[in-house]
Amino acid sequence: xxxxxxxxxxxxxxxxxxxxxxxxxxxxxxxxxxxxxxxxxxxxxxxxxxxxxxxxxxxxxxxxxxxxxxxxxxxxxxxxxxxxxxxxxxxxxxxxxxxxxxxxxxxxxxxxxxxxxxxxxxxxxxxxxxxxxxxxxxxxxxxxxxxxxxxxxxxxxxxxxxxxxxxxxxxxxxxxxxxxxxxxxxxxxxxxxxxxxxxxxxxxxxxxxxxxxxxxxxxxxxxxxxxxxxxxxxxxxx
Numbered sequence: 001x002x003x004x005x006x007x008x009x010x011x012x013x014x015x016x017x018x019x020x021x022x023x024x025x026x027x028x029x030x031x032x033x034x035x036x037x038x039x040x041x042x043x044x045x046x047x048x049x050x051x052x053x054x055x056x057x058x059x060x061x062x063x064x065x066x067x068x069x070x071x072x073x074x075x076x077x078x079x080x081x082x083x084x085x086x087x088x089x090x091x092x093x094x095x096x097x098x099x100x101x102x103x104x105x106x107x108x109x110x111x112x113x114x115x116x117x118x119x120x121x122x123x124x125x126x127x128x129x130x131x132x133x134x135x136x137x138x139x140x141x142x143x144x145x146x147x148x149x150x151x152x153x154x155x156x157x158x159x160x161x162x163x164x165x166x167x168x169x170x171x172x173x174x175x176x177x178x179x180x181x182x183x184x185x186x187x188x189x190x191x192x193x194x195x196x197x198x199x200x201x202x203x204x205x206x207x208x209x210x211x212x213x214x215x216x217x218x219x220x221x222x223x224x225x226x227x228x229x230x231x232x233x234x235x236x237x238x
Contacts, residue, residue, distance in 0.1 A: 092142035094118075094134050099154045105147060107172040114144045114203040115169040119151040119158060126181050126189070127164045133194045140195075141204040168201045176201040185213065 090113075097105050109115045118134060120127035131148060138146040151158040151165070158165075166178035178184070178197065185193065192212040199206035 090142065091145050092139055094131070094138050094146045094148055097147055097149045097154075099149070102149070102154055105145075106167075106169055109145050109169065109172070111171060113171065116144060116146050116198060116203050117154075117167040117169065118146075118148040119154060119163065119165040119167070120148055121151050121160060121163055124160070124163055126184065126187055129187060129189065130164050130184065130194065133189070133191045136191055137195060137198065137204065144198075144204050168198075168203050170202070175203075 095105065106115050106117060116134070118127075118130060120131060122128075134146050134148065138144075151160075151163055162179050164181070164184065166176075167174055168176040168178070178201075184197075190212065192208070195204065195206050196208050196211050196213070198204045199208060
């Protein structure tokens with residue numbers, strides 16, 4: 001049976017026809033009533049006195065107690081935040097794994113754990129650069145698990161043209177793939193730019209608000225424009 005007090009179009013029709021009684025209005029609490037409740041709480045705390053009945057010493061005592069209560073609440077909240085952050089900060093360095101360790105270290109990393117896996121090969125300069133960046137990011141974001149592995153050790157016959165490759169996992173499920181030198185911008189890839197890419201994937205929580213690569217792109221355009229202007233100026237002088 002339908003509840004006659006529900007806010008439905010059918011119940012509204014029945015009310016208009018007089019079949020259902022008018023819906024009772026919800027009781028609203030006014031600002032005066034809220035203030036009265038606050039005053040009542042203060043009176044109970046101060047032994048029955050109102051604020052306008054307290055002398056200066058009593059007011060100071062009341063403010064001190066309120067300040068201590070607020071500070072205690074803030075302190076407890078901050079301690080809880082620090083403990084939660086410390087519990088998440090399990091890592092802090094880049095772990096090198098073999099193919100045999102893949103399942104344990106990646107797929108079974110744990111509940112709520114993001115994993116960044118870098119497939120690389122020695123002798124490829126961009127792979128070496130990104131490994132340096134990963135070491136810095138691992139220290140900065142210790143709640144994320146950073147792993148590297150020689151590509152063919154993890155995946156036999158993995159093509160070198162796809163290196164470097166990042167696989168981003170969470171709770172054993174692959175979320176994102178970052179494949180090849182073009183994705184990273186080649187040797188121009190900075191630490192900040194890699195941080196932004198991982199932030200956008202969800203693997204880390206960066207405080208960056210904009211892609212730092214935009215600044216480099218603007219700078220490159222300006223440099224190119226200056227070079228072109230100098231070229232034409234030199235041609236005109238000839």
